[in-house]
Amino acid sequence: MTTTNGTIRSVLAGVFLAECVSLAAFACDDSTAVKESLVDAGVPANDAGTSGGDDAGLKDCFDDPKTHFEIINACTNAVRIEKNPQLSKLLPDGGLPPLE
């Protein structure tokens, strides 16, 4: 029983520590930090978004791609990674700045 209690205490302490570390990291985050996350794949094909949708529930991929834009954003079961870095050198419309 003592051992069990000790184990539970250890687990809780570990969870608490992990939360602290993650909160500290969030607090210290700045806008230039790279945020990368693996997006789970493999949502059934009858889901409009296949691999998920945005907050408004709109699909974020194409089931029957035809054009270049649709092909590169087609629904897939592959691992996909979300990365939207804040790049201060890009033009206000997101375009590429001229080279110096």
Place this chain on the structure above:
Amino acid sequence: MRRMLSRAALCCFIVASSFVGQTAAAADGDPCDALTDEDNGVPTLYIENGDTQEPLVKKIGKLLMQSKEKLRVVYRNRPTCNLRNSLFTGATMQTVVDGTTARPVRYIPGRADWDPSGPAPTCTVPDPPTPGEPIVLGIGATYLSSCPATPAQPPDVKVFDGPVQAYGFVTHKNSSQVAITAEEGYLAYGFTEGGGEAAPWVIQNLRFKRGNTASTTLTMAAAIRLLPSQMKAAPDSGTSEALIASVMGSPNPEATIGILGTELYDQRRADIKLLAFKGFGQRYAYYPDSTPTSFDKQNVRDGHYLPWSPTPYIAKVDAKGNIADPNARRFYELVMGTRAGDDVDGLLQVVTSGLVPRCAMKVTRAGEGADLTLYSDPEPCHCFFEKNVPGGSTTCTPCTDDGLCGGGKCRHGFCEAR
């Protein structure tokens, strides 16, 4: 007495060892047309190829030397635009140095136990102006339209499409980075030092690239909308192997980035890390394969992974437009899987080398970095490809003829839709 015997045995061992060493070393450095310990009566095919294509050349080369109809491959790694010039000008296999990078000539040995995953032995060719043997086949690794227009293509030389080659951004194994966007690539490589503010790749000497005529540079530059000459990086690594060594030896893993053919990366996954790539207009970044640990090139085949180009095969043609040299034609047909009755399975070597045969592609493009369009090969090999990549599998029906395929076609041992 026992001491004398031991000494004699030791002497014998030393003498025998040095003899074996000399014998093994003798063939490494011989003239290519007079190899010690090799059968010089075997027909020889002289090839210049991009270094990304070397694993395929070695694999097929070994099988050709073990074939009933033996053929020896003698080859040299060169940047794509340089080998284009060789084939367009009818160059011979002489000693060359590109910039400061020597380009050794290698040959496929006849030994059945030679391992093509290791280095091939070298041989020597004449120094200019003494002509060498004609270079009969060129194997590039990107669109030749990316190269300077001169020298012009002679009318009797033709460029044939080969398998597809993917490229990628690589970094140090200990980097925490997982992906790179095309915009980050542009800002990192397009500006001096950290001028593009694309953290963490802000140290110019830790951004590695190949020469401006190498396919790796041409394709990766196009993927981030730069010209090769606009990439601000450490001095030219010379070879892909040298680039890998630079990435591995970097003192600052996080700031390190380089460019590499993915089939070379596939052989060095334990040493370096490939970054997923998010192209212009893409919502997510993707690996060439469906997962970081698979080898299926799913995202290259279906268009989710953008930095790739075809491998052009360059050779003189006959009046009918076919490759004139029978040995070069054999090599090309083996690579394309169109040669019947040969005991070498070239298409299998393509698949296991990390390349994608055209018959397994679902998209195509018209030029370097151009938009993708859907592609449907008239003789598809999707099932064969998916079954034979490392760790691969398929749900396709195995077959020996069309009868089992329910209206489909039996191709390379599996039922395809057509």
